[in-house]
Amino acid sequence: MFIHTVFFWLKDKEDDNARKALHQGLQALAYVDEIQTGYIGTPATTRRAVIDHTYDFSLTFIFPDKTAHDSYQVHPDHLKFVDNCAALWGEVKVYDALTED
């Protein structure tokens, strides 16, 4: 599997319209065909020194392999999401992982 994990920090945490727009954009994004399983999340209430709970939204997309992930990256719906939503976030962190199964 190829696990694509992204954390988004809103440019303005007080901007409820921006929060709603990013949330809706992410929800729509999860329907892209190449994604085997897609999760959109928000920070849980867990608090320990090693936990980063400062992000606003998370995305965990599981692809069968890197080829599927690469197709997703250039999928029109993904490009549209970036066009529509990139102005909303101030920071984004991406972690891509390959698993053994």
Add this chain to the structure above:
Amino acid sequence: MFIHTVFFWLKDKEDDNARKALHQGLQALAYVDEIQTGYIGTPATTRRAVIDHTYDFSLTFIFPDKTAHDSYQVHPDHLKFVDNCAALWGEVKVYDALTED
């Protein structure tokens, strides 16, 4: 769902025994009953400015809810993993997310 995502950086990236020991510890950890789906990963070959590929291992554990995650945190196999492996990593980052489904 409750998604528990952890990234591990080995204290010594050149220490192959430490790498093997942490890998084996993580693989055993994924069998804890409370975990609905568990993935252990290593950095994919993707490279963009927003991607952090410097970690050595990732863990993505999906729990049905926070209660299951909280039980996992105090599960004897998890505590044993921390006891056995904490000396191997120099840094760890945890992101906990709640999803809507």
